[in-house]
Amino acid sequence: MSDSSSASARPEFPAEPGDRDSGAPQSSVPAQSAIQPAVHPAAHPFVYLGRQPILDRNGxxxxxxxxxxxxxQNRADVFDDALATxxxxxxxxxxxxxxxxLGRHHGxxxxxxxxxxxxxxxxxxxxxxxxEVLEHVGFDTAVLERLAQLRxxxxxxxxxxxNALTDGLRRALPYADIVKVDLMQTGREALPALAAAIAAEGKTLIAEKVETREDFEYTRELGFDLFQGYFFARPQVLRAPKVRASRLALVRLLALVAGDVGIAELEHELRSHPGVVVQLLRLVNSSAYAPGRPISSLREAVLAAGTRQIARWAQLLLYASGRDLPWSSDPLxxxxxxxxxxxxxxxxxxxxNDADFADAAFMTGIFSLVHVLVGSTPAHTLERLGLSREISEAVDGQRGELGMLLRVAEAAEQGDDQLAQSLxxxxxxxxxxxTPPLLGELNLWASAWFSAYADG
Structure with missing residues (x-):
């Protein structure tokens, strides 16, 4: 990989022969208590993601x-399609x-x-x-209406x-933009007619599971637009240190959104769960609705995402969490x-009387340790989160008033009253x-406050 090779995202081992990621069996979404990931979360300190290139006619x-x-291990091991996605x-x-x-490309x-x-x-x-609609999804009326809505x-x-121009596929083609033809399941004698029929409907054709140069040259001659398969590249495995979100926190957050509470109530709940804040900031800065300026408060993050997107994100995290450990078990x-x-x-x-300063101090405290949680450097982590300059300089360099406040907080945590007073x-x-008495009280209040929510 070129633009994303780092300690937090790097290719791993080559794929096993015969691995076919698009052949996962159909299954329904189970209740949250029944969700079982393919590999138990405790088995690996990292999360993994595969990506396989899709190339154009020029390679x-x-x-x-x-x-x-x-x-x-570069294997799919998918037992539940919804959970995997x-x-x-x-x-x-x-x-x-x-x-x-993804870099500049589509996913x-x-x-x-x-x-x-x-x-x-x-x-x-x-x-x-x-x-990408999986092959076992039936094209009934409800699905076709949903596809039209999404388009x-x-x-x-x-x-x-x-692999064949069935009646169901003919009915569904108007609702598609791209069709991926499986070369492993399609006979060579049927391929020209199938490709021609799909191309006649104005759809982009992808030849998938291209195993040889002959496959590539033949499908290119037939007019295929894009190509994917082991002939070009096996999937890479990217990895990042596991970052967990409290399931109870997510349930509380969803309940608040469902109750149509205001921004203040959402902000209050999020303050109790720094892990969810980390995820929210990454969401805001990874998406189309990312703000055009750095974020300097939790309220700005909530406003940038909006309650609808926060609810979606909390729901997605619940889908993906499996039996993950609660935040209370993580000392960091x-x-x-x-x-x-x-x-x-x-x-x-x-x-x-300066609420903005208090908000910025709260954000500085949360993100002062995020680089440790995600296994990166402060500069790299903060760049990805898009925080304001004051917060970034406080975390990466302990500069400014927020940086000094962070130094005092660290001294207080260590019980070094002499250093705290020197600062x-x-x-x-x-x-x-x-003063020393006030710092002692603040430490106690902060510990008691977080402990009240740490059972999430």
């Missing part, structure tokens, strides 16, 4: 198909990040019938993603693993939550309000 990269991977979405947008996964994402009808599909920006919303629709998350509230309380003590004296001005 240039056109797009990637994004594939579920349960571990470093949900994990592909969260890993692409919430952990690895769209720029690292093809597999869609089961369940996810086609689920509102969370709208988390995928239509200008970056193609919805009106700007999505391109691809049909996967086509506990520290980030306690620190963020300590800094918010300290900022209010320094400037009681307060060095800062001077309004920082002198942070």
């Amino acid at each position: 240039a990269l056109s797009a990637y198909e994004l594939l579920f991977r349960g571990g470093p 949900a994990q592909v979405m969260t890993r692409t947008m919430g952990q690895l990040g769209v720029p690292a996964v 093809y994402v597999n869609m089961s019938r369940e996810l086609l009808f689920d509102d969370i599909v709208h988390l995928l920006p239509p200008e970056r993603f193609v919805l 009106r919303a700007g999505y391109r629709i691809a049909f996967d693993d086509v 998350v506990q520290l980030a939550g306690t620190r963020s509230h300590f800094m918010e309380l300290a900022a209010r003590s320094l400037a009681p 307060v004296a060095q800062a001077g001005g309004r920082f002198e309000a942070l």
Whole structure:
């Protein structure tokens, strides 16, 4: 990989012979308590994502198909289509990040019938993603109406693993933009007529499972537009350190959105769950509705995403979480939550009438440890989150008032009262309000505050 090779996203091992990612069996979405990932989350400290190039007639990269991977082995191991796609979405947008996964190219994402009808599909920006309808989805009236609705919303629709011009496919072709023809399942004698019929309807033709040069040259002669298969490249496996979100926090968040609460209530709930805030910021900065300026408060993140998108994201995380561990079991998350509230309380003590300063202090506390959680550097992590300059400089360099407040918070966490008071004296001005007794009280309040929510 070229523009995304880093410690947080790098190719792993070659695919096993015979791996065919588009042949997953059909299954329905189970109840949340019954969801079982292909590999138990505790088995790997990382999350994995496969991507396979889709090339044009000249051999240039056109797009990637994004594939579920349960571990470093380059195998699909899909037991539930909806769960696999949900994990592909969260890993692409919430952990690895769209720029690292796709660069400037489009991403093809597999869609089961369940996810086609689920509102969370709208988390995928239509200008970056193609919805690839799996081969076992039946083209009944409800599905066709849904496909028409999604196309009106700007999505391109691809049909996967086509091998014959059936009556169902003829009926569905007007609702598709792209048709992927499976060379492994289509006889050579039937291929010319099938390609000609699809091309006559004005659809983009993709030859998939291209295994040899002869396959490529033959399908190109038949007029295929794009090509995918082991002849060009086996799927790469990208990985990122696992970042977990509290399932109870997500349920609470969904309940608040369903109750049509205001921004203030959503902001209050999100403050209790720093892990969800991390995901929200990544979502905002990975999507079409990303703000045109850096984010400097949690309220701005909520406003940028909107309650509808926050609900979709929380629902998607629930789909993808399986039996993941709660945030309360992660000491780094506990520290980030306690620190963020300590800094918010300290900022209010320094400037009681400056709500923006308190918001920025809270955000600084949360993101001061995010680079550790995601296994990256502060500069790289902050660049992907799009935070304001004041917060970025505080986290990466401990500069400015927020940076000094972060240094005081770290000293207080370590119980180093002498260092804390030395920093307060060095800062001077309004920082002198942070007396030793007050710092002790703030530490206790922050710990008690986070512990009240840590059972999520």
